[in-house]
Amino acid sequence: MTDQASAAVLIIGDEILSGRTKDANLSCIALKLAGIGIEVIEVRIVSDDEAAIVDAVNALRRTYTYVFTTGGIGPTHDDITADSIAKAFGVPIDVRADALAILEAHYATGELNEARKRMARIPDGAELIDNPVSKAPGFRLENVHVLAGIPLLVEVMMDGLLEKLSGGKLLHTHTISAYIAESHVATGLGQIQRDFPEVRIGSYPFLRGGKSGASLVMRSTNDAALASVCELVREVIRATGEEIQADVAS
Amino acid sequence: MTDQASAAVLIIGDEILSGRTKDANLSCIALKLAGIGIEVIEVRIVSDDEAAIVDAVNALRRTYTYVFTTGGIGPTHDDITADSIAKAFGVPIDVRADALAILEAHYATGELNEARKRMARIPDGAELIDNPVSKAPGFRLENVHVLAGIPLLVEVMMDGLLEKLSGGKLLHTHTISAYIAESHVATGLGQIQRDFPEVRIGSYPFLRGGKSGASLVMRSTNDAALASVCELVREVIRATGEEIQADVAS
DSSP states (O other): OOOOOOEEEEEEEEHHTTTOOOHHHHHHHHHHHHTTTTEEEEEEEEOOOOHHHHHHHHHHTTTEEEEESSOEEEESSTOHHHHHHHHHHTOEEEOOHHHHHHHHSSOTTTOOOHHGGGGEETTTTTTOOTTTTTTTOOOOOOOTTEEEEEEHHHHHHHHHHHGGGGOOSEEEEEEEEEEEEEHHHHHHHHHHHHHHHTTTTEEEEEETTEEEEEEEEESSSSSSHHHHHHHHHHHHHTTTTTEEEEEEEE | OOOSEEEEEEOOOHHHHHHHHHHHHHHHHHHHHHHHEEEEEEOOOOOSOOHHHHHHHHHHHHSSSSSEEEEEOOSSSSSSSSHHHHHHTOOOEEOOOOHHHHHHHSSOOOOHHHHHHHGGGEEOEEEOOOOTOOOOOEEEEEEEEOSSHHHHHHHHHHHHHGSSSSOSSSEEEEEEEEEEHHHHHHHHHHHHHHHHHTTTEEEEEEEETTEEEEEEEEESOHHHHHHHHHHHHHHHHHHOOOOOOEEOOO
């Protein structure tokens, strides 16, 4: 279905699962990966629980080209991601000299307490991921990339990582929106989808100010097919008598 | 670890995975379930792909008390959730009279086209879930609840469902925030966590206007233990010399 590299994101944290905090990292990671031709195919959100993290990491790392985890690498008792990743891979973990050196250079004398030293616990065989903001590093072990949970840190860690990832063909996206009933375009869209299997056509209904409509999102690595499909989709919308409200490459 | 009923949420849709649209439904579902003592333990987000939906539904329904899916029950070609659920359970699916009657009563003569009739496809043995806004029903098959994707519809469908679910003890949450370095409270928090295993203590760092701090979130079904832990956490924060910025039951 795709000639892109694949990725999964594992979001770790009770606070997201509780519904009290909304995740802000998936969008950042997915958009940055899309920019180099890597598509996020699956996301899991699990609690701060070792067995849950181990099971999810092992399932995802065997299925996708890349895995990215967020959260759980700070200094407190509930930060168990690094140890859980070590367990998933069956490798030892301890405070590592290179990670400790980064923290020693960052903190003033006496400030690198035992809790902060926990942030230098890195599984054997992992490569550090640079954190230019708060210094405590993430790490990569095989195809699993372990990132912080704070959105600003995820963003800068991802920026540093991108050049090290092998992307695929870029997936181009075009969105056409109108105040159409989905059911009035469904037959036409279904026919276009059957005729152009290399373009994925998604229909996303919305309610805005009491008016219902749909955003039709076309995605493909094949620009010519994408352009053909967009023109056919415009014709299907025009046939309903509704005006196109948005028509943008994105 | 918990005497609550458990739940998983399965979010279906390429548009969420792409990072272009942020999910708004998890928070709604998790908060409503928490209100009746059901805790969301795992979330998966998968693409509009039958095999991915089938695998996720089968994994989740065997692990948790309840599963809630969102998305993919509209009239277009990419709405494959109902058929995927039928496949996951190995039961037939077709347009069902009770669901069709709801749509017939809602649409004006001639408006119930073939695309809309697809929304009456319900797996054998399922019970309909009421959709008081746009009428096209969701359904429950055993412990799997299939909801729409539009946030307003998810909200009203959940409201109608809640009285039919068997909840557990209410998990009470208390949040205490301060401009503390996590590492300055980590030892104290770790000790409190060991002393009160019936309270889960989470530490969530934040950056606000360049100042870093942490929200400490205590959760328990045991009110007395929760109150004791909160008082101990306040002492740990006061010992750092920082003022408490927020201290709220939530």
